[in-house]
Amino acid sequence: MKERSIPKETIDRLPLYLRCLEKIIDEGDVNISSGNFSEKLNLNSAQVRKDLSYFGDFGTRGVGYKTETLAKQIRSILHLDKKWDMALAGAGNIGSALLTYNGFDEGDFEVKVAFDKDPDLVGKEINGVKIEAADSMEKVIRDENIKLGIITVPADAAQEVADQMVEAGVEGVLNFAPTLLNLPKEIQLAQVDITKELEQLVYYL
Amino acid sequence: MKERSIPKETIDRLPLYLRCLEKIIDEGDVNISSGNFSEKLNLNSAQVRKDLSYFGDFGTRGVGYKTETLAKQIRSILHLDKKWDMALAGAGNIGSALLTYNGFDEGDFEVKVAFDKDPDLVGKEINGVKIEAADSMEKVIRDENIKLGIITVPADAAQEVADQMVEAGVEGVLNFAPTLLNLPKEIQLAQVDITKELEQLVYYL
DNA sequence: CAGTGTGAAGATGTTCACAGCG
């Protein structure tokens, strides 16, 4: 059943390794050791080695990892060797902030089209992304063959929107609405829950 | 050292229990069982019971948990029985989206003041929150006795802003910048990392 | 007798410690 029993946590850390590597590469370093990584990311160096070794023997004993090569490997593992088109539902506060957010412009992810049910928003453009009518969503997603959906609608609409996205062929959903979505298990779900983060945070204060 | 060795994961789930409870209360139910919770939240019922039992014996055998009472208990455990004022640094895309976001208006959290170093933004108001000059941040946070900071500045400025916040007396930081912040260990940190979420998500596709 | 609370077993993740290679 499992791909190869790679801990979820390892996958969690890969993006951090990648980000760290990209910085290091910018600084011109050719090699990086697990100890080096572990300092920058506040984790155990054995963890770094184990994480990386799940995917192959990338390192050279006595030396470390070649930064360029490792970055390429991690990008490939994470499926970042292609550009991902996304559809965004809900062009309200957070939705339009994401449309304006240029962190995506680095190339891996791009919001191709946005949807809203507010007629005043439909037809407008934000940061070059057209806002279309909510009821055209399924068709557009299908026609454009979009596989990633972002949900930034109010909580009470989130499940319905998610269902429509899945129906239209979306395989992964990033949900900002504070609701637990019920999706077919083959659909991947990531949740960003700001209130939850705050509530956890203050527990520890 | 540990408070009482309550799993982080348990704390992670408390906000979900709470949200679920509030829905149930709205629907008029007086009791809820662990099995009931487990269906709604997709987790094991023993987990629910164990999580709740870390904090006391809240349930009644044969019946379940009293919704109102349990909600109150959880709010108290999470320290949500007071209002938390927050300071927000960086009134750009995400920052202003958070200012406009009315999920906070439920009462537990409120952005009291925002800061930006762009002179064009300073002096403006977004959703009733004044934007002040970045260099007044330390003083204002200290004067207003604010204990929670939100960082929505670009990644390369995040560490500096975080340091200033800590210097000014902030005890918890919610960071939206895609950087690993280095903070004194007594300062609580929560991270919202949208790109990381997406990168993880597509790994599984 | 339905549903809690909880030891004990099981599963998952992390760290240690060291053999082995460049």
Next chain:
DNA sequence: CGCTGTGAACATCTTCACACTG
């Protein structure tokens, strides 16, 4: 000699299973 890769020990979290009680 330095650093990787990895079995084994350890730590943490989840699930099972059942005694117990309102």
